[in-house]
Amino acid sequence: MADIRIEKIAKDFGATKVLHEVELEVRDGEFVALLGPSGCGKTTLLRIVAGLETRSSGRVVIGGRDISDLAPKDRGLAMVFQNYAVFPHMTVADNIAFGLRMQKRDEARVKRQVEKAAGLLHIEAYLDRYPAKLSGGQRQRVAVARALAVEPAVLLMDEPLSNLDALLRLEMRTELKAVLQAAGTTTIYVTHDQTEAMGLADRIALMHSGRVEQYDTPTRLYERPATTFVGGFVGNPPMNFVAMSVSGGEARHGAFAAPAPTTKDTVLAGIRAEDVEIVEPGTGLAYEVVVVEPLGSHLLLAGKVGGQLFRAVARPESGVRAGTIIGLRPRVERIAWMDQETGRHLA
Ligand code: ATP
Secondary structure, three states: OOOEEEEEEEEEEOOEEEEEEEEEEEOOOOEEEEEOOOOOOHHHHHHHHHOOOOOOEEEEEEOOEEOOOOOHHHOOEEEEEOOOOOOOOOOHHHHHHHHHHHOOOOHHHHHHHHHHHHHHOOOHHHOOOOHHHOOHHHHHHHHHHHHHHOOOOEEEEEOOOOOOOHHHHHHHHHHHHHHHHHHOOEEEEEEOOHHHHHHHOOEEEEEEOOEEEEEEOHHHHHHOOOEHHHHHHOOOOOOEEEEEEEEOOEEEEOEEEEEOOOOOOEEEEEEOOOOEEEEOOOOEEEEEEEEEEEOOOOEEEEEEEOOEEEEEEEOHHHOOOOOOEEEEEEOHHHOEEEOOOOOEEOO
């Protein structure tokens, strides 16, 4: 079993608190992404799990064993980083074998494991080559194969695909997911790219200023953001927020009304771009269309509701034009209602 428990991990750099008693549990074989904006503490948290950074307090438990004070090499994990540090003076095979030889495995086993890892990453044909004669994507595969060759119970990855071009990233993303699922490796994966996190992870820990803002499946994060920060970070385009006034059990903005989820005077309605229907002007929300982007499968509209930016998706045949005012009716059952003061979801 290689479940990971991060228990109240805090980190101060001098007077600056970069992690606030973070709690996180990763199940055996689960793929968890640490997602969040630059500087939110993702890398620091991952490095603490790896043993490459000291913690100020808290502990890390893997498979029931407190590993907080062990050296990195004794933690039973492997790592892949953004600058995929493959050794230039070693062939691909020797690169992949590196960790196994460090563990002093017999050469027959090393050979077997190297071939298996190379097979998983489709680089068997390059085993005798030197990294200088590989593309960026192939080099990245070598780094991943090297990490997988030791059959780690836990794999830690920090932006491992960010040096690759968009197409290769997509390809590697799909492969990584398949490979790690097949291997049953417990994985923590740091990224600031929400598409990557959504595509890869079983669960995402969305971090914000040294705290985990929400820890949930990609779908839950998208559909039921715990805070306005989550709604605004996850999803492309981000969630729209419309302030509505509440009276007589009804939340209202212009001609659009819905049953009020609160007794406070105001509430924020979190509305996804695709959760609206175009209706006659004068009904629904009054929507001032500013820009129409024809994206083939749909039109992406940027415009304003009550002076605030609002993005909506419309069908290509809807014929929406920039510079017009149309009606938008949000699907009430899809609205994420947020407390306007706290920015938290109203359960
Ligand atoms: P990014 O995506 O930009 O890498 P991140 O979420 O991984 O961001 P961290 O690298 O964990 O963020 O950094 C968290 C905070 O800790 C940042 O504000 C950073 O400036 C600070 N920090 C990191 N390392 C140190 C250090 N050695 N000394 C002082 N502050 C540090």
